[in-house]
Every structure is written in structure tokens, then in C-alpha cells.
Amino acid sequence: MRIFLLxxxxxLSLSLQAGEAPMKYVDKEGRVIYSDRPVPGAVxxxxxxxxxxxxxxxxxxxxxxxxxxxxxxxxxRKERExxxxxxxxxxxxxxxxxxxxxxxxxxSTGWMSIWRRPGNYPPVRPGVPPVPxxxxx
Numbered sequence: 819m820r821i822f823l824l825x826x827x828x829x830l831s832l833s834l835q836a837g838e839a840p841m842k843y844v845d846k847e848g849r850v851i852y853s854d855r856p857v858p859g860a861v862x863x864x865x866x867x868x869x870x871x872x873x874x875x876x877x878x879x880x881x882x883x884x885x886x887x888x889x890x891x892x893x894x895r896k897e898r899e900x901x902x903x904x905x906x907x908x909x910x911x912x913x914x915x916x917x918x919x920x921x922x923x924x925x926s927t928g929w930m931s932i933w934r935r936p937g938n939y940p941p942v943r944p945g946v947p948p949v950p951x952x953x954x955x
Contacts, residue, residue: 839854839865839866840852840853840854840865840866840868841853841854841856841863841864841865841866842863842864842865842866843857843860843862843863844860844861844862844863845857845859845860845861846859846861852866
């Protein structure tokens with residue numbers, strides 16, 4: 819339907835350029851036909867009035883508004899890209915900082931050293947019964 823609404827005015831403008839008055843015809847089946855030539859078997863016929871073309875000043879103003887909108891869209895796109903690059907740079911910096919984990923070999927003797935620290939022994943895992951008392955410190 820949208821295409822129809824766009825095509826009909828275009829076709830009507832072409833017919834006006836040819837010098838013929840556009841007409842709206844309705845056939846026996848109720849279909850609407852726009853033409854500058856008589857349609858055989860048409861039940862209803864009426865002249866179509868088209869609005870006048872816009873003034874050249876109005877056209878220039880509309881073009882200026884369109885250009886202004888394009889510039890605003892482009893500026894917004896550039897601003898979004900800039901913010902995205904800044905966000906990615908911050909994320910990379912955060913990842914670098916997180917990757918700077920220093921393990922002191924003197925203090926750590928492997929994974930068992932974590933368990934032997936006070937408060938971490940014995941380990942408790944969900945769904946596994948606790949370790950019997952003799953192993954607790």
C-alpha cells in the first residue's frame with residue numbers, strides 16, 4: 819500500500835507533464851485505476867486534483883534542513899565512535915591491571931598453601947559433607 823501511495827503521485831505528475839488531466843477510474847470489480855487515458859469498462863470517473871508544487875524557496879529551506887540533519891547525524895555517529903573507543907581503551911587498561919597479579923614464590927607453595935591458611939581449612943564444597951573433626955585445626 820505504501821508503494822502504491824508513492825507510485826500514484828509520481829505517475830500523476832508524469833501524466834501532468836504530458837499535458838493530460840489525470841483521472842481516477844473505478845472498474846466493475848471496484849479496483850481504482852489512475853490514468854490520463856480513458857479506461858474501457860470504467861463504472862466511475864472523476865478528475866484528480868493535485869496540490870501545487872512547492873515554491874522554490876520552500877524547496878531550498880527543506881534541502882537546508884535535510885543537510886543540517888545529515889550533519890547532526892554524522893556528528894552523533896562520530897561522537898558515538900569516540901565514546902566507544904574510550905570505553906574499549908578503559909576496558910583494555912582494566913584488563914591489563916587485572917593481569918598484573920604477582921605471585922610471591924616464597925609465600926606460596928602451590929595450591930595447598932591456600933588451604934593451610936587460617937580460616938580456609940578444611941575446604942567446604944556445596945553438596946559434599948564436611949571433613950571430619952580430626953583434620954580440622
